[in-house]
Amino acid sequence: MSHQLGWKVGGEQGAGIDSTGEIFAWTMHRLGYYVFAYRHFMSRIKGGHTNYKIRVADAEITHHGDDLHILVAFDQETVNVNWNELVDGGIVIADGSLKAPDDARVQFCNIPLTGLAKEAGSAIMKNMVAVGVTAAIVGLTPEHFLPVIEERFAKKGQDVVDSNLSAVRKGFAHYNEHFAGHLALPDAPESVDPNHLYISGNEAVALGALAAGCRVLAQYPITPATEVMYSLVKYLPEYGGVVIQAEDEIAAVNMALGANYAGTRSMTCTSGPGFSLMMEALGLSGMSETPLVIVDVQRSGPSTGLPTKTEQSDLYEALYGSHGEFPRIVLAPTSVQECFSYAVLAFNLAERYQCPVILASDLYMGMSKGSTDLLDTTAVSIERGKLLADADLAGVTRGEFRRYAVTDDGVSPRAIPGQKGGRFIALGNEHDELGFEMEDQTMRNLQMDKRARKLTGYTGPNGVTAVGPASSALTLVGFGSTKGVIAEAREALLAEGLQVSHVQLGVLAPFPEDALKPYVEGAGRLLVVEVNSRGQLADQLRLHLGHHEKLDSCLKYDGDPLLIADIVKRAKEVLSVGSPS
Amino acid sequence: MAVLADYKAEKPTWCPGCGDFGVLNALQRAAVDLALDPEEMVVVSGIGCSGKLSAYFGSYGLHTIHGRSLPTAQGVKMANRDLTVVAAGGDGDGFGIGLGHFIHAMRRNIDITYLVMDNHIYGLTTGQTSPTSDHGMVTKTAPKGAVEEPVHPLELALVTGCGFIAQGFSGDIAQLSQIIKRAIAHKGFSFVNIYSPCVTYNKQNTYEFYKGNVKKVEEIDGYDATNRFAVLQQVSEAHALLTGVLYEAERPTFEQSVPRFATTGLSQLEHRLDAKDYERLLADFR
Numbered sequence: 035m036s037h038q039l040g041w042k043v044g045g046e047q048g049a050g051i052d053s054t055g056e057i058f059a060w061t062m063h064r065l066g067y068y069v070f071a072y073r074h075f076m077s078r079i080k081g082g083h084t085n086y087k088i089r090v091a092d093a094e095i096t097h098h099g100d101d102l103h104i105l106v107a108f109d110q111e112t113v114n115v116n117w118n119e120l121v122d123g124g125i126v127i128a129d130g131s132l133k134a135p136d137d138a139r140v141q142f143c144n145i146p147l148t149g150l151a152k153e154a155g156s157a158i159m160k161n162m163v164a165v166g167v168t169a170a171i172v173g174l175t176p177e178h179f180l181p182v183i184e185e186r187f188a189k190k191g192q193d194v195v196d197s198n199l200s201a202v203r204k205g206f207a208h209y210n211e212h213f214a215g216h217l218a219l220p221d222a223p224e225s226v227d228p229n230h231l232y233i234s235g236n237e238a239v240a241l242g243a244l245a246a247g248c249r250v251l252a253q254y255p256i257t258p259a260t261e262v263m264y265s266l267v268k269y270l271p272e273y274g275g276v277v278i279q280a281e282d283e284i285a286a287v288n289m290a291l292g293a294n295y296a297g298t299r300s301m302t303c304t305s306g307p308g309f310s311l312m313m314e315a316l317g318l319s320g321m322s323e324t325p326l327v328i329v330d331v332q333r334s335g336p337s338t339g340l341p342t343k344t345e346q347s348d349l350y351e352a353l354y355g356s357h358g359e360f361p362r363i364v365l366a367p368t369s370v371q372e373c374f375s376y377a378v379l380a381f382n383l384a385e386r387y388q389c390p391v392i393l394a395s396d397l398y399m400g401m402s403k404g405s406t407d408l409l410d411t412t413a414v415s416i417e418r419g420k421l422l423a424d425a426d427l428a429g430v431t432r433g434e435f436r437r438y439a440v441t442d443d444g445v446s447p448r449a450i451p452g453q454k455g456g457r458f459i460a461l462g463n464e465h466d467e468l469g470f471e472m473e474d475q476t477m478r479n480l481q482m483d484k485r486a487r488k489l490t491g492y493t494g495p496n497g498v499t500a501v502g503p504a505s506s507a508l509t510l511v512g513f514g515s516t517k518g519v520i521a522e523a524r525e526a527l528l529a530e531g532l533q534v535s536h537v538q539l540g541v542l543a544p545f546p547e548d549a550l551k552p553y554v555e556g557a558g559r560l561l562v563v564e565v566n567s568r569g570q571l572a573d574q575l576r577l578h579l580g581h582h583e584k585l586d587s588c589l590k591y592d593g594d595p596l597l598i599a600d601i602v603k604r605a606k607e608v609l610s611v612g613s614p615s
Numbered sequence: 616m617a618v619l620a621d622y623k624a625e626k627p628t629w630c631p632g633c634g635d636f637g638v639l640n641a642l643q644r645a646a647v648d649l650a651l652d653p654e655e656m657v658v659v660s661g662i663g664c665s666g667k668l669s670a671y672f673g674s675y676g677l678h679t680i681h682g683r684s685l686p687t688a689q690g691v692k693m694a695n696r697d698l699t700v701v702a703a704g705g706d707g708d709g710f711g712i713g714l715g716h717f718i719h720a721m722r723r724n725i726d727i728t729y730l731v732m733d734n735h736i737y738g739l740t741t742g743q744t745s746p747t748s749d750h751g752m753v754t755k756t757a758p759k760g761a762v763e764e765p766v767h768p769l770e771l772a773l774v775t776g777c778g779f780i781a782q783g784f785s786g787d788i789a790q791l792s793q794i795i796k797r798a799i800a801h802k803g804f805s806f807v808n809i810y811s812p813c814v815t816y817n818k819q820n821t822y823e824f825y826k827g828n829v830k831k832v833e834e835i836d837g838y839d840a841t842n843r844f845a846v847l848q849q850v851s852e853a854h855a856l857l858t859g860v861l862y863e864a865e866r867p868t869f870e871q872s873v874p875r876f877a878t879t880g881l882s883q884l885e886h887r888l889d890a891k892d893y894e895r896l897l898a899d900f901r
């Protein structure tokens with residue numbers, strides 16, 4: 035990574051931390067920078083420490099960065115909690131008379147943020163004063179922030195816009211008058227890509243679902259998945275669709291299943307506790323061969339766990355949850371672009387294979403926002419698999435449509451209610467080809483094998499991204515949201531002269547054994563990086579590819595997202611480089 | 616136009632004399648009378664002897680999991696509002712494991728019809744206490760008699776504000792099919808509780824018992840099916856042994872109330888976005 039700047043604002047929850055972060059991030063994004071923003075928050079509405087970290091770079095980034103250059107602190111806890119993250123030469127913008135630790139590495143600036151805000155009209159504009167101070171430190175002007183301020187406050191009247199801008203100016207002037215330290219932004223891009231978007235994983239999933247033709251969302255609110263619902267509450271009415279706030283996740287998933295059965299693409303979206311409630315319906319989808327898309331924005335478990343913290347610990351559940359045996363597809367988008375494209379893919383695969391598809395992102399991926407130029411809407415296509423047209427059913431006598439016909443590829447042609455000749459019963463009981471419940475052993479085996487066969491012929495993407503040679507001293511392996519941080523860790527290791535490759539998985543089922551094999555066999559050692567405590571991905575590698583002796587894990591489950599240094603440190607331990615800690 | 620034979624599918628496997636035959640029969644007659652196209656109709660059932668209704672009725676069917684016929688049926692209706700959607704199940708299915716969905720389906724008021732085959736027992740699992748088993752009723756799981764107060768589905772529906780509440784009896788198919796016709800015709804969620812005797816595991820709530828004890832509301836002088844509080848009192852006083860359309864009121868349906876919900880079934884529409892759509896959608900992220 036070339037030059038970059040880490041900026042963070044922190045304070046008590048409910049004190050306007052988010053809006054400060056948003057104004058800074060949006061302004062940087064609009065200037066053409068690549069921004070990545072991670073929100074650290076707690077499961078309470080008021081009080082408790084919250085912070086918003088924004089990393090600004092001159093190329094696309096998918097991690098909030100280990101380093102902090104500027105810290106805006108509205109309370110003492112923010113100073114204390116985040117001090118160690120500050121680089122030497124960093125600057126702290128501290129409200130009023132907050133105290134600096136006894137540490138000269140950092141320039142500590144006590145600035146009357148609240149006082150200056152009061153002068154501008156109201157104490158709540160202390161965040162705007164901090165924005166002005168930031169502008170002075172990084173060499174921008176208050177006017178750079180004007181477009182975003184206007185956008186946010188125009189509705190409240192010109193007065194409000196003016197007083198906010200005046201607060202920014204006061205902060206700007208105060209810093210320049212009393213302090214001298216400057217920290218440079220990366221070079222501003224010469225031109226801004228027309229597709230330069232600032233978007234979160236959850237927003238991208240919602241857009242992808244809309245693009246895929248999903249017109250019914252049934253969901254029960256849960257952090258960190260609720261934003262998908264907010265987006266679709268906005269979009270679906272514009273396209274004739276509907277969002278149902280279900281009474282619980284059992285209702286939500288069954289509603290989605292019912293809608294898919296009746297021919298309209300539908301999904302539900304949840305996080306761990308809700309996903310657990312959906313297990314029985316997952317099996318109904320598998321058995322009745324009804325397409326179903328479930329988005330699981332994973333958070334820390336078990337049970338209520340750390341409900342506002344990230345984790346990748348639902349992998350076992352996504353792969354194995356629910357009783358009995360049935361085919362399923364598990365996708366784990368590795369970037370915000372994939373949150374969009376995999377949402378489309380999820381619907382296409384659910385219809386192609388007539389089975390449940392689980393799109394497993396996580397809090398870090400879902401709620402973090404980043405700049406990207408790569409969201410590709412031109413590649414969207416809606417593929418409905420073996421869904422029959424009315425004409426295909428023309429010759430079929432009522433009651434003779436073989437919905438569960440035993441086919442070579444295991445997928446049977448599907449009709450939907452309203453179609454003449456296509457009448458059938460979808461069901462969770464074992465059944466014959468017509469869909470009648472039965473217990474004949476031969477037919478039982480035929481139907482079980484037919485369903486299992488669907489994915490042995492899987493032709494969807496394998497989701498493997500590999501960087502670096504297969505024959506490496508060490509290969510880092512991860513899935514889903516960790517792609518960015520692992521990639522940066524690899525660069526750091528390469529910079530130290532170590533030979534490291536990186537393989538990231540975006541599809542967990544069907545497991546991409548063939549694509550992974552050369553990397554697993556070629557690597558000296560494998561370090562499996564995941565945000566859980568059991569090494570769930572490492573288990574999958576052992577199960578499918580063996581090589582137990584080569585595998586090590588880099589695990590994190592304390593609630594914080596992985597840092598680049600976490601991986602670098604563990605990689606060196608595994609390679610026995612440097613001083614083991 | 617469809618005739619009775621068109622609404623027949625698989626041959627039922629219920630015990631001879633099971634009340635559920637009467638329900639199937641009444642539903643078939645109602646469908647014929649309403650001239651419903653079997654392919655424009657979906658029966659969504661739960662698990663239980665009653666849940667087999669979807670396999671025996673000749674429309675599209677969805678035989679779901681225990682207690683979840685209502686959410687699934689609501690999903691079907693959302694996907695294609697032009698379909699006639701009937702949810703069906705037993706007393707355990709609807710008032711035990713699925714009770715929460717029942718209350719919320721009434722609140723939501725999606726235009727579907729819900730038939731509960733209430734035999735006061737768990738039939739398919741061979742005779743355990745159900746949430747509508749009478750207090751003191753002896754079953755395999757309550758050999759000394761049920762100690763819990765039963766759920767009162769009619770009263771529950773009345774206080775929840777359900778817009779159509781009826782009760783039928785499998786022993787009176789003519790009346791039941793008339794009730795089901797009105798339930799299907801009603802715009803919004805309609806609930807029909809049906810005394811449907813389990814001849815194998817319930818020796819208490821029998822055909823004879825109901826024949827001798829239920830009263831038709833149309834035979835009650837001055838019965839006012841629009842006065843919710845009066846109906847509530849009458850149902851309670853009669854220990855719910857009333858049949859007929861007990862209560863009906865007009866309420867806007869969910870479909871009518873959702874802003875800009877497509878007036879044609881969503882499953883009949885194309886849903887591709889074009890470059891202009893993306894331009895507009897992505898503007899928020901620039």
Ligand SMILES: Cc1ncc(C[n+]2csc(CCOP(=O)(O)OP(=O)(O)O)c2C)c(N)n1
Binds near residue numbers: 705706709736738745
């Ligand atoms: C989740 C779940 N729990 C338990 C069962 C077992 N089970 C099947 S049907 C049933 C009760 C059936 O009673 P009711 O709904 O009254 O239907 P009936 O057979 O009397 O028509 C039970 C407990 C099941 N299938 N699924």
Ligand code: SF4
Binds near residue numbers: 628629633664813
């Ligand atoms: S057990 Fe009871 S409810 Fe089930 S089929 Fe027999 S009579 Fe009907």
Ligand SMILES: [Mg+2]
Binds near residue numbers: 663705707736737745
């Ligand atoms: Mg029962």
